[in-house]
Amino acid sequence: MPIANCKRCQRIFNKTRRDICPDCIAEEDAAFVAVRAYLREHKDATMAQVTEDTEVEIGIIISLIQDGRLILRDNPNLTYPCARCGAPTQAGRYCADCAKELTHELSVARTRLQKDGQGDAKRIGFYSKP
Numbered sequence: 001m002p003i004a005n006c007k008r009c010q011r012i013f014n015k016t017r018r019d020i021c022p023d024c025i026a027e028e029d030a031a032f033v034a035v036r037a038y039l040r041e042h043k044d045a046t047m048a049q050v051t052e053d054t055e056v057e058i059g060i061i062i063s064l065i066q067d068g069r070l071i072l073r074d075n076p077n078l079t080y081p082c083a084r085c086g087a088p089t090q091a092g093r094y095c096a097d098c099a100k101e102l103t104h105e106l107s108v109a110r111t112r113l114q115k116d117g118q119g120d121a122k123r124i125g126f127y128s129k130p
């Protein structure tokens with residue numbers, strides 16, 4: 001059975017389709033339930049309030065949002081910094097502006113590659129979501 005290092009706690013585990021170990025998955029699931037319930041009650045909560053009241057690590061909350069499990073439609077104050085420019089973001093890795101720019105850069109890169117007639121799939125993949 002293939003093994004891997006857990007992305008979160010670094011422990012070695014039998015690899016599944018997730019890149020974190022079963023313990024961390026359980027922890028993340030519990031965190032998801034707690035944070036979702038909290039946000040339903042506190043629609044104007046900020047990230048600082050959520051982490052303080054639920055005792056869930058900010059990194060877990062962000063990964064739940066980036067994975068698309070936690071949707072912040074009703075929670076306008078809950079934001080985290082864009083991975084590129086640091087602007088407040090509510091979904092994905094990048095703010096709306098950076099997402100737009102990156103999409104533009106990607107299409108420019110694609111056009112350039114098409115002109116060159118040779119592709120570098122790895123470089124293109126850098127811009128797409130993991």
Ligand SMILES: [Zn+2]
Nearest residue numbers: 006009021024
């Ligand atoms: Zn783990």
Ligand SMILES: [Zn+2]
Nearest residue numbers: 082085095098
């Ligand atoms: Zn940004």
